[in-house]
Structure formats: C-alpha cells, structure tokens
Amino acid sequence: MPTDPNLDRFDHIPETALAWHREGKGAALATVVETWGSAPRRVGSQLAISGDAEIEGSVSGGCVEGAVIVEALEALEEGAARELEFGVSDGDAFAVGLACGGTIRVLVEPVGKAMPEDMLADLVAARAAREPRAYVVDLETGARRLDADGHETRFRMDRSGFEEGSRTFVAIHNPPLRLVVVGAVHIAQALVPMARIAGYDPVIVDPRETFGSDARFPGERILNDWPDDAVAGIGLDGRTALVLLTHDPKLDDPALMRALRSDCLYIGALGSTRTHGKRVERLAEAGFSEDDIARIHAPIGLDLGAAGPAEIAVSIIAEMTQVLRKGAR
Incomplete structure (x- = not known):
C-alpha cells in the first residue's frame, strides 16, 4: 500500500x-x-x-x-x-x-x-x-x-x-498534484475547496495563526511556519503549484525565491501591475534573470474580469489548469 x-x-x-x-x-x-x-x-x-x-x-x-x-x-x-x-x-x-x-x-x-x-x-x-x-x-x-x-x-x-x-x-x-497557498486570506478560503475538486492536494501556509486556523479551513493541512521554511519542507516540484496571496513581501518573497530555483509547475502572485513591478525590481536586485521572473503569473489568474474572492479563485484555478494542460504562456 x-x-x-x-x-x-x-x-x-x-x-x-x-x-x-x-x-x-x-x-x-x-x-x-x-x-x-x-x-x-x-x-x-x-x-x-x-x-x-x-x-x-x-x-x-x-x-x-x-x-x-x-x-x-x-x-x-x-x-x-x-x-x-x-x-x-x-x-x-x-x-x-x-x-x-x-x-x-x-x-x-x-x-x-x-x-x-x-x-x-x-x-x-x-x-x-x-x-x-x-x-x-x-x-x-x-x-x-x-x-x-x-x-x-x-x-x-x-x-x-x-x-x-x-x-x-x-x-x-505522475505524482499527485499539490497546491501550496501562502496566505490564509479570503481568496484562499474559496481557492482551496476548488483546488481539491480539480485534483490538487492543498497545503495552506501562514505564520499568522489567526488567519491559518482550523476554524477558517476545517479539515485542511495548515502550516503556521514562515513560508520559505514551509516550502522547503514540503518541496516544490513539477507537480506542485505555488500561489502567493499575502501582499506582504516579507512573507511572499522568500517563498517566491525558492520557487524560482525549483521546477515548480505554476507560480502565481497576487497584486496589481504596480505591485508586481516592485516585486520584479526586488527579484532582479536579488540576482534573478528576466527569464526567471517571467515564470511568475502576476497579476495572478486569467483575466476574467473577476470581482470578489470566489471569482478570483476561479481565475486562478483556470490559469493553473491552462499551464498544466497547455504549458506556460
């Protein structure tokens, strides 16, 4: 077995x-x-x-x-x-x-x-x-x-x-699909059950126990660790998607850098075009190339005109599926 x-x-x-x-x-x-x-x-x-x-x-x-x-x-x-x-x-x-x-x-x-x-x-x-x-x-x-x-x-x-x-x-x-969600926010509450239906085994990562709690995510695997430590322990491979939802560079960036050094299936980061522009600057200063940074799907999700956490979650699942079935854009 x-x-x-x-x-x-x-x-x-x-x-x-x-x-x-x-x-x-x-x-x-x-x-x-x-x-x-x-x-x-x-x-x-x-x-x-x-x-x-x-x-x-x-x-x-x-x-x-x-x-x-x-x-x-x-x-x-x-x-x-x-x-x-x-x-x-x-x-x-x-x-x-x-x-x-x-x-x-x-x-x-x-x-x-x-x-x-x-x-x-x-x-x-x-x-x-x-x-x-x-x-x-x-x-x-x-x-x-x-x-x-x-x-x-x-x-x-x-x-x-x-x-x-x-x-x-x-x-x-292939190994089972996994989804690592950094940031136990409202979007994550909609995304996690959708991801499970789509065939992913989700893990929620948030050091803030108030956010990453059993009450907010009943029955799910939750790691109240710093994201870079958590993703290092989980492991990022070609069957693992990483979604970053915190908006906080202190939490997102270290995990993002680990993902860019792996063959992670999908990397998506929440934030506006302006927010992503600043993210690009930080990553370039950290030594990542344009090709490395281009692996990040940001703003995250397909452009569906989504409004609200549930619709944003739909757009993320749709983009993950597109990458899985058709390859990176």
Missing part, C-alpha cells in the same frame, strides 16, 4: 494490485489505452482486479466493469495479457453522466505474468517518492519497460497514449 500520505487522497491502484499479488490472491491491472467518442474515462485510467474479484479504480465509470472483471479473471488463469474493446451505449453513458456513448479499448495485464512483479514494485516505489515514470508496453512484441525520462511532453501534459504510428502504449504515472 502507498507510503506517501499524499497518495491517500488520490488513486493507489498500482499499489493495491501489488499488495493483492504479494498476498497470493493474484491481481491484474486493466488500463484504458484508447478511446473514441464520449468515453467515460480518459486514456490511462486503471482498474485493479484481484483473483477474488475485488476491484479498485475504474475504466468506464461502471459501464463495462463487470465484463472487464470476467476477462481479467480469465487472463489470470491463462497468464497472458489481452486487449478488449467495448462500445458504451448512449443509455449506459447517460447513466454515468455523459450525453452520448463511445468506445474504449482496455489492456488487461496479469501481475507477475504479463507485467513483471519487480517492474510494478519499481513503479510503486517511484510513485511513493514522487518521481514520475512512464510504463511503456509494445503490444506487438510484449516488451515492457519503465522510463524516468524521454517523454517530456507526455509528463508535462499528464497524457498517456500510443506513440504515433505504432503499437507502443505509454502510461504516464
């Missing part, structure tokens, strides 16, 4: 499959490798099936899971991978919230047979260490490998799929 607490809020399907296999139950991983039309799940979505017909995850939102389980149990008996194709009817699609149906292709791989146990264990270890990996399988030859690099665009876009013109499928396993 996962050792990284962040994974508890996200999928732990490979971890579950490995655990079932090692318990002697047998396990198979089913992965969506291709879709047409309005398929319920995106390419790369997974379902783990144990030899006792236990399941974790989903490949269709419920439309074809029963058939996949039957096929997976047969694949476990045979010890070989198999490809499945399903048409999701309009009626089934409507039942899981879609307007129309589609078609999905699913790869089923018995663990320890088609998918080597040590390869799955290496993948699980990389996920726990927040290290991205690509699981690459050639469906013509059956060759499999794990890559730590060489798929930069796919890693950045979080996009699994077939290599163009081939039968080689690349399943991207």
